[in-house]
Each structure stands twice: as C-alpha cells, then as structure tokens.
Amino acid sequence: MLVLGIESSCDETGVALYDTDNGLVGHTLFSQIKMHAEFGGVVPELASRDHIIKLPQLINQLLDQTNTSKKDIDAVAYTQGPGLIGAVMVGACFATAFAKSIGVPALGVHHMEGHLLAPMLEDTPPEFPFVALLVSGGHTMLVDVKAIGQYEILGESLDDAAGEAFDKTAKMMGLPYPGGPLLSKLAQSVDASRFTFPRPMIDRPGMDMSFSGLKTSVRNAIKKEVENETFDEQCQKEIAFGFEHAVCSTLSIKCKRALEHTGHKTLVIAGGVSANVRLREQLGTMCQSKRSKLFYARPEFCTDNGAMIALAGALRLNAGQSSTQSVDVKPRWPIDTLEPLS
Incomplete structure (x- = not known):
C-alpha cells in the first residue's frame, strides 16, 4: 500500500510517500519560518494561506522526484489535529479532495501519534x-x-x-x-x-x-x-x-x-x-x-513532517481502520482517546 502523507498543523507544509512493503519512498518539506519571523511568531491566517499555495506544488515536486504517478497512490493520510484550526482545515480539505479525485480513501491522523511513531522510520525501530x-x-x-x-x-x-x-x-x-x-x-x-x-x-x-x-x-x-x-x-x-x-x-x-x-x-x-x-x-x-x-528519529523527522503522517496513516490503514471522505478536524484532541488497533 502506497500512502501519501500530508502535514499542515502549524507553520510547516510537509508531504511524503510511504510504502507498507518498502518503507519511506520520499518526502519534502517547506518551512514558513522566514515569513513569520517578521512578526516574532506564527500568524495563523498567513500560515493557512501559505499551506494552500504550497501543498499542490510540493506534491507535484514529490511525485516527480520519486517517479510516481497519482494512479500509484492507494490512500491519503493527513493531519486531522491537534493544531491551528485554519492550518489543519486546509490540509484536511485538500487531502480529502485529492483522495476523492483519484478514487482512494483518506484517513485523518493524530499529529502527536505521528511524532510518537516517527522513530519507526529508522532502520532499527523500537x-x-x-x-x-x-x-x-x-x-x-x-x-x-x-x-x-x-x-x-x-x-x-x-x-x-x-x-x-x-x-x-x-x-x-x-x-x-x-x-x-x-x-x-x-x-x-x-x-x-x-x-x-x-x-x-x-x-x-x-x-x-x-x-x-x-x-x-x-x-x-x-x-x-x-x-x-x-x-x-x-x-x-x-x-x-x-x-x-x-x-x-x-x-x-x-x-x-x-x-x-x-x-x-x-x-x-x-x-x-x-x-x-x-x-x-x-x-x-x-x-x-x-x-x-x-x-x-533523525533530526529531519523530529520536527513536523509528512513522513510521520504517512507512516501513522499507513499503519492504521494496513491494520484495517476505515476511512472517511468527510472533513472533521480536531484542533484539540487528547492522544489517549485514539482508537486502538485490533
């Protein structure tokens, strides 16, 4: 199963492809640090608008870099929360629409579960x-x-x-x-x-x-x-x-x-x-x-990134968790309320 992961919870736009048989295929990231530095912190509205601009660019870039076609993608995983409501909404809406356009399921992922599982991207996972x-x-x-x-x-x-x-x-x-x-x-x-x-x-x-x-x-x-x-x-x-x-x-x-x-x-x-x-x-x-x-995890997977979202989504989808085409973001979402995998 090849899963496209999309991360947009705050001020970094990340996308990645993860294959359940072969591991991480590729990933790319754009940081908004320079844009927010002028204001001394993250401006939510600016972050949301920049995600809208960067997501299609990054996905096209990733597909080109990995020589992957849209028809090769089996599912899309995206950050459903927690995070800035506008930024999360942009990623959720884009991911859901993208998945529907190519006829594959979309699954919302808990941002902190993505971080928790990120060390499993390494050669020797826990x-x-x-x-x-x-x-x-x-x-x-x-x-x-x-x-x-x-x-x-x-x-x-x-x-x-x-x-x-x-x-x-x-x-x-x-x-x-x-x-x-x-x-x-x-x-x-x-x-x-x-x-x-x-x-x-x-x-x-x-x-x-x-x-x-x-x-x-x-x-x-x-x-x-x-x-x-x-x-x-x-x-x-x-x-x-x-x-x-x-x-x-x-x-x-x-x-x-x-x-x-x-x-x-x-x-x-x-x-x-x-x-x-x-x-x-x-x-x-x-x-x-x-x-x-x-x-x-290696430093590039410690901060927000699409690889951890793709991995978390792939593990849940591969274990049989169902997905939905509706958009339901959760800016606040306790990690201990997540559904355990059978």
Missing part, C-alpha cells in the same frame, strides 16, 4: 511496549505505549510545554524567532555555567511537569545582569546553558520515573525538542544506568 516522551512545540507528555492506539498519559506539563519554554526564554534573552534552536546553539558553546536554575516539581511524586517557574527564574537572572550592565555575550551563553541543563535534567528525572513505574526497558523521545543534543545525551546516560534502550 518495539512495543515502551515509554514515550513527546516534546514538541506545544506538547510535553510522558505516555505508556502498549501498542498503536493503546496510550496512557503518565504525566504532562501543567503550563508551558518544553518547546514553548525554550522559545519564550529565548525571546527574553533577545534572540530572534524562532529562538529555541538558537538558545540551544548558545548553550552548546560553553561547558559550564555560573547560573543554576530550579528543576521544577522534581521533589513531588508523579510525572507531571511545569516550566513557568523556571522561566521566571531566568527572567530574574537576566534582569539582574542587565541592571549590573553585565549581560554580555558570555553571560547570555551561560544563562542558555543553565536553562537548557535545567529543562533536560527535569525531563530525564521524569523519564526515569516513568520507566520505573511501567517496568518498560525502552524509552522513545519524539517531537521537535527531541533533536536537542543535551537532552539526548542526558537521557542516554540515564537509560544506560537503567539498562534500558533509547530511540529517537
């Missing part, structure tokens, strides 16, 4: 069951994954997601949009920091997280350095190091608790923040101490 740490721009949660669709949320952020904390902290530091990756780059340029920021909620039982207090601590540190006229480039790097180390340490502690709670020996990290080098290092060290295995 096996069920496992603990998944989902750390994307708007979500941070720990999930007990018994099988596809069998998800139990063990803990999640009570306020900002880790990705949001990175971006908002970067903005406080005066870094341009999108600031999260730039903050990480600064943090990687030093080996230590004179700033020690709190690890939120690690002294409380459970696996929930919070990053608002950490942001406040960073804001206070920046304010003090500015008042003392010592907020220079080196100071900026050290604050970035201290912040990143606090986030990664917190996530590592919570992941360790999740592995102990479930008894699983496999940890999967997915979502944009899973590409963070320090996070991978700390989780790798923790998993080694627990005699557990750590899995993650």
Whole structure:
C-alpha cells in the first residue's frame, strides 16, 4: 500500500510517500519560518494561506522526484489535529479532495501519534511496549505505549510545554524567532555555567511537569545582569546553558520515573525538542544506568513532517481502520482517546 502523507498543523507544509512493503519512498518539506519571523511568531491566517499555495506544488515536486504517478497512490493520510484550526482545515480539505479525485480513501491522523511513531522510520525501530516522551512545540507528555492506539498519559506539563519554554526564554534573552534552536546553539558553546536554575516539581511524586517557574527564574537572572550592565555575550551563553541543563535534567528525572513505574526497558523521545543534543545525551546516560534502550528519529523527522503522517496513516490503514471522505478536524484532541488497533 502506497500512502501519501500530508502535514499542515502549524507553520510547516510537509508531504511524503510511504510504502507498507518498502518503507519511506520520499518526502519534502517547506518551512514558513522566514515569513513569520517578521512578526516574532506564527500568524495563523498567513500560515493557512501559505499551506494552500504550497501543498499542490510540493506534491507535484514529490511525485516527480520519486517517479510516481497519482494512479500509484492507494490512500491519503493527513493531519486531522491537534493544531491551528485554519492550518489543519486546509490540509484536511485538500487531502480529502485529492483522495476523492483519484478514487482512494483518506484517513485523518493524530499529529502527536505521528511524532510518537516517527522513530519507526529508522532502520532499527523500537518495539512495543515502551515509554514515550513527546516534546514538541506545544506538547510535553510522558505516555505508556502498549501498542498503536493503546496510550496512557503518565504525566504532562501543567503550563508551558518544553518547546514553548525554550522559545519564550529565548525571546527574553533577545534572540530572534524562532529562538529555541538558537538558545540551544548558545548553550552548546560553553561547558559550564555560573547560573543554576530550579528543576521544577522534581521533589513531588508523579510525572507531571511545569516550566513557568523556571522561566521566571531566568527572567530574574537576566534582569539582574542587565541592571549590573553585565549581560554580555558570555553571560547570555551561560544563562542558555543553565536553562537548557535545567529543562533536560527535569525531563530525564521524569523519564526515569516513568520507566520505573511501567517496568518498560525502552524509552522513545519524539517531537521537535527531541533533536536537542543535551537532552539526548542526558537521557542516554540515564537509560544506560537503567539498562534500558533509547530511540529517537533523525533530526529531519523530529520536527513536523509528512513522513510521520504517512507512516501513522499507513499503519492504521494496513491494520484495517476505515476511512472517511468527510472533513472533521480536531484542533484539540487528547492522544489517549485514539482508537486502538485490533
């Protein structure tokens, strides 16, 4: 079965072809970062309009690159939610119309399930069951994954997601949009920091997280350095190091608790923040101490992309899940309400 995947949940337009027998055939992506940078963040209306323009272009490009005809496509999978309502609606309407035009089924896919399954695009995929740490721009949660669709949320952020904390902290530091990756780059340029920021909620039982207090601590540190006229480039790097180390340490502690709670020996990290080098290092060290295995996707499949949607859709379609030609988007959609596969 050859499945066309379409991702349009936010500010990246991604399309991919996934074959259930041969794996990923090809993928392409267009990022709207330059367009939104002028405004310091994603403008939903502009994002939606750009998806309309880019989707047909990218699909034609993908078909040409992979020497694939429309008649070779057996199904279309698209992001049904969660995400920006306008952006998701564009992708859903386009995917449904495209599928109908070539006479194949269309299936809506949960965006975060796509992230969760993205490490399965690698040559050595994880096996069920496992603990998944989902750390994307708007979500941070720990999930007990018994099988596809069998998800139990063990803990999640009570306020900002880790990705949001990175971006908002970067903005406080005066870094341009999108600031999260730039903050990480600064943090990687030093080996230590004179700033020690709190690890939120690690002294409380459970696996929930919070990053608002950490942001406040960073804001206070920046304010003090500015008042003392010592907020220079080196100071900026050290604050970035201290912040990143606090986030990664917190996530590592919570992941360790999740592995102990479930008894699983496999940890999967997915979502944009899973590409963070320090996070991978700390989780790798923790998993080694627990005699557990750590899995993650290559960087290009950590951020939003069509390949993960094509894969998730293909696995569900191949397992017999029915599809629909109606458009029903879900800007809010808890992952633990998904239908398990038989």
